[in-house]
Amino acid sequence: VSGAADVRAFAADVRRFADAAPGESIAAVDEAITAQLRRDTGGDGSLSRGRKLGRATTSVRRKRGEAEVVPSGSRNVWGILQGGTSAHVVRAKRGGFLATPYGPRRQVHVSGAPARHTFTEGAATGIADAQRDMERRWAQLGS
């Protein structure tokens, strides 16, 4: 096999790497964000005092040459986890009551929740993991 053929084969490997590596390495990002989500919510992706808000999840989208992790599930939960909330009052509908740990109430004052930056914290860790993963895959090219 000529040297030129070797290099051409390597170029093909590089193309395959570029097409496939993002989709393979994005799993590390997803895992890191999900792990952060579990840490910040106590495991299930929902807020213990806001079960009705639903659960936050992640979604992975893959295309040739690119892949991304985006928030999925409850946008409200993601919003609270990522950006926090300011203090606010929740009111029951007229004639109704809110079920609270203190009994039924017409309204409750909910203190603000600090921003946990769950997605971005997880993503920062995950991207670093993914980069290492991609470098490892790159180093295996041509072997």
Place this chain on the structure above:
Amino acid sequence: VARDAELKAKITADDQASKVFDKVADKADDLESHPVEMELDAEVSGVLSALDQVAAEAKQTAEAAEALGRALGPELAGKADPGAIVGDLQRMGLTLDQIKGNADELGAKMRELSESDVGGKLGSSLGTTRGKMDELRGSADQSRSVLANLAGNSVQDLGSLGGVAGGAGMALGQLAEYATEGNISLRGLAGVAGPMALVSVAIMGIQAGMESMAKVKAFEKEQVKSWTEAIQEGEDAVTVLADRLREAGAVKLEQEGLFGNDWFGRIIDANNAIDNLGLTYDEFAAIVGQGQGAIDSWAAEQAAAGADALSLQQATEAMNQELSASKTAAHDAEQGLRLTERSVRAADQAMAEFVLAADPVKLMPQDFDKVAESLARVHENGVATQEGTDALNRIIAATGMTADEVFTAAQGLLDDTADAAGEAAEAQQEMADAVDEAGVAMLDAAANSEAFSEALKRVNANSSLDFGQMAQDTVASFDSVKESLDGIEHKSKIDWSNFDITPDEYSELKGMPDTLAAVTDAVSGMRGSIQSELQAAFDSGGIDAYTEKATFFRDQVIDQFPAKFAAMGASTEEAAAQTQALVADLGLLPEDVEIMIQLTREEEARNALDAFSSVIAGMPTDVQVAINTAIAEGDIEGALAILNDQLIHAGHDPIVLPIDAEPAPAEDAVAGFVDDTEGENPVIPVDANPRDAERGVSGFVDDTEAEKPVVGINSNVQEAVREMLTIRLLAALLSPTVNIFGDASQAIATLNAVQRLEPRVGVEAYLRDYPTNAEIAARIGVIRVPVDAYLRSEPRITGLR
């Protein structure tokens, strides 16, 4: 902008690298397919002659190598390169003859070196492991050095390479030559980080959020600032806006960010939209300057004329945002909101002094209450109490008020109480009427309890008090159980005599099919919903409400589930048995309810006895013994009865366990007010000038069409200040005898001063104290109705996890 499009972690591979290697391969192909041809001339002949000499040397070298190979032995000779070793020895200064003559000694030394895994050039020649690795590394280094050059060139340079010119071109040619000579290690290529840099990793939406939020805030602030300056300097606002747009060269638009807040909000350029609509900056400013009506009219005209919808939307939003900023600025400017820290403190201090000086009732509330009580006795029978007289003297001494002033204030308190009680609306009247009907003069606590309970039931029947949301949950839990029962497979095979939908032993749980597990989960959820609702019923309606609710649920289960089980194939008896089991699992059996009630009564009685322990200690010994004996026998309620006998005997009210409080009418009145005002987001104006504040409050009160709006203020100012102001506002706005505007304006002015950075004061509802104690006591004599403390406060839920 799609909200979820902003927050994402993305990896993209922008492959520029393979293109570079393709060029390398092309170049290498060229080199391989076009060998170099040379013409022979005199100079070349000389070279050839020299080469003959080289050939002779090569022959000698081969002989030396052969001799050395023999000396190395078959094992080492197999992996070593004797020719290369001869070269190495020549470089060390030996001649070929010397090598041939000392081949045996040199071979022995080489074997020794081989066993010690020597590296370097000689190691490579000897075929040692280290030597081979060094050789490989050398090859990789060759790749690396070239690739490092490649990486040193920008991706753009590499991407635009058409040939092999320039710095990058030289690197490519070099790489191609190495490839042709077989000196390129593909492993070496991949091991180099350089080309990896050509595959870009993009992380999006990570840092942008905070930055965009800051930009949005700055944009809003700048808009308002610009308008404020224009107004203050008396300039024409429209001209100022047009100039500002011209200076910026763009109409900017704030787009709502992620989750409806400024997080990931962004400022976009709406110039294209303005251009599409044929608007100049002057025209844009003129429309804004004419106000909301002009904006709406213009937008309607454009829409009717078939203007581009997106452009129109952006332009209209930009106009509205400018208009909003102008209103905020105008408001601030009009109110002269230029408060300093010093003025804030001064206002604060003034407010504190005002509270003390202008409202002695707050200064000495207990004494004023005593005067008021005494005054009430005077109204009834013309006789003042001694306590009232003493209190009157203390107030005069402390405040310098005249007796008439004190009496006026005390009368105000009585009027407040009467008005507030009257304001408790029709439902309270219903309750009072019902109490009247039940018999006002009842002295026996138990009978009172029963009568009062009956009265409340009647009120409850007509009130809007329901547990709508919880009831929905409970209804849903009933449905969940039914759906899960529907999900059971092979219903015909169910052994109804042993079928237990709520297993409570491990042996029953083990191996349970998923469909049955779903039933168990659903029943568990139903139990939780029902118990929550029962707890809520008890909290709000006491034992009667609890009993009534439990009975209701029990009846519902008994009514709904037999048919369900029968439809699944159970006989009538089996269905009834299953239903009964379900009732028991849900804790709805009558005995369960009785136990709960008994425990609750005892707990309350015990609490009451604890509270009165010091009173009991002061009672005659025989009474103490009787009470303690009853407690020791576990008859807590009996002990309380003994205590109550003593209290009544001494002329005090008996202790009545918490039975019921009916909060619905007053709460609904407040809620109704809140609902009415919620949408308006009333803004109380800010100014050091009380008259402006008075007008604002007046307008606010008029707008709400509420005679006695119940408001509080929720703010982020220091707790002490807020509490003080809230109290003042409540008192000022609630009480018909207080000059509403005089008090409220100061309170609001002070609060707004403290909150000067956020001049809008949100008005929210506070549940006011529900003054039924005095009312009920006055009507029926001996019953005291504790108003559940929680109704006086709104619970604060701490954060979210």
